[in-house]
Amino acid sequence: MxxxxxxxxxxxxxxxxxxxxxxxxxxxxxxxxxxxxxxxxxxxxTEAEWEVAIDFLTRTGQICSGNRQEFILLSDTLGVSMLVDAINNRAPTGATETTVFGPFHVDGAPEREMGANISLDGKGEICLYQGRVLDLDGNPIKDALIDVWSDNEDGFYDVQQPGIQPPFNNRGAFRTGADGRYAFRGIKPVSYPIPDDGPVGKMLAALGRHPWRPAHMHFMVTAPGYRRVITHIFAAGDQYLVSDAVFGVKQSLIVSFEPADGVNEAWHADYDFVLCPAQP
Missing domain, CATH: 1.10.287 (Helix Hairpins)
Incomplete structure (x- = not known):
């Protein structure tokens, strides 16, 4: 020694x-x-740079709260979250790809009737989300729970605006039947910036990077006997797809939002989720 x-x-x-x-x-x-x-x-x-680093980490911790996790934003914007996700979610070809969980998920979202509208504030263009949950052989999966959440028309999640948005606005859970189908109504998502008023935002500005995420809907899909999938679907054509601040976009998750009949919804987005068997 x-x-x-x-x-x-x-x-x-x-x-x-x-x-x-x-x-x-x-x-x-x-x-x-x-x-x-x-x-x-x-x-x-240098010692001065070391002091800057210590101050940065200190301020990152100090801004964290029950509704804000600046360290997750730091991990996301450095590509660490997506690298950890990729290593831990290797899957066969054809399985739905995963992406970052993000800091805005809320446990206990109410389970709603299939087809229900999760937009409670009345804002935004209504979109019908629909598709199936399948296994690797294309068979429907019964009793899959699809937990969904998104920002509102103004680009904020409900937990970012307590007292302004209703609780569980743009959130819900849906359980598939024997046909594996799901359907619900939400809003056509919009691009939004990650919180950039803290240390991570200042870091991005210093690096000449923007804080924007492309429009997306979050999904967490679970089913007995299958591996959990945490992912998004991204709106095709969004200007931030190739420069997502948190590196979360994958080609297989980009979906066309097509115009609908305009009676019950203005748009529809179709996407099938393919799950892998749970590892023993």
Whole structure:
């Protein structure tokens, strides 16, 4: 055992871990220390830059609340969330691709009757969302629960505007029958910026990046015996598809929103979800 120097820093820090440290924690922390120290040496980080980094992380934590998670935004905007998602959701060809969960999901969204309208504030252009939940062989899946949520016409989720939007506005859950079909009415989503009044927004501005996300509807699909799918469908033609601030877009998730008859809805979006069997 030696004292820390510029040359020995990784070995010295990792050498302080106790013998009873779990193997997985040892693997993760050893790699983190190694990469972090290599990064500092590579850029020759100055003390002033180190202080900026500490201040940035401090302010990121301070702005977090029950309705806002700035660290998730940081992870999202650095592409970390999508990389973790990709590693943890490898699936066979044909299965629905996943994307970021995002910070605005709310547990306990009410289960509604098939075809119900989840837009409670009366804003926005009504869209009929419909399709099927299938297995890899194309068979319908019964009792799949489809949890959905989106922003409103103004680009805000209900949790961002408590007292302005009704609770569970543009949220709901729907359960498939034997035919695997789902249908509900919401609004045609709109593009919106992620919250950019905090440290992450300042980081994006400094990097010459915008904070906008392309229009999308969130879906979380679960069914007994199948792997959960967390994903979005994105509106084709949106100007931010190729520059999504959180890197969440995948080609297979881009959907055409087609004009409808205008009586019950102005648009319709059709999409089938294909689930993989749960791993034993």
């Amino acid at each position: 030696s004292y820390l120097t510029e040359e020995t820093s990784v070995d010295v820090v990792n050498g302080r871990m106790g013998e009873e440290t779990s193997p997985r924690l040892r693997q993760i922390m050893s790699s983190l220390v190694s990469h972090l120290h290599d990064f500092i040496r590579d850029v020759e980080l």
